[in-house]
Amino acid sequence: MDEVTEFNEQIEKLANNLMPEKAIAFTAGSYSDEKPDQVGWGLVILHKSEGKPISFSDIAKERNKEGEKKTGHRNILGEVCAVEKAFDWAAKNKITTLYLFSKSEDIYGWLRREFSANYEMTRKFKERGLVLQKKVHIPDISDLPIDTNYKVIRESKYGKMAKQLAKEAEK
Secondary structure, three states: OOHHHHHHHHHHHHHHOOOOOEEEEEEEEEOOOOOOOEEEEEEEEEOOOOOOOEEEEEEEEOEOOOOOEOOOOHHHHHHHHHHHHHHHHHHHOOOOEEEEEEOOHHHHHHHOOOOOOOOHHHHHHHHHHHHHOOOOEOOOHHHOOOOOOHHHHHHOHHHHHHHHHHHHHHO
């Protein structure tokens, strides 16, 4: 069995055994040079009470109303927006533990205070994430008995689903 298939099976097992106050989230961002002022983001949430994946997607604008660049970091903006939506959903649905699967190691680094946030957007995300974690615990996924290789997360069933949502939103 290849590692992606094994990962998918392990995620299904984890999802099937979730307590009502726990959920799993897969996030993704997408951007293209054709539309340099926006990025798409996608989010797939697994929550036992729903019985099927919950999906969200939208675009985030790279420039503000005055035309100034907001971030200059299209490669991470979509992922950040998806994680923020996951936090909002979790808080609204009284989720106390959210297993977060992102293809970006930076997301985990900022949320764990391991990485510096050198830009305004990443500093705001880090600050907001640290505050939100007082309500919603984000366990270290490397502690799970699951392969947490970022390539495997990206190629997994729900990782691909989140990426497809991000790409469709960005069009």
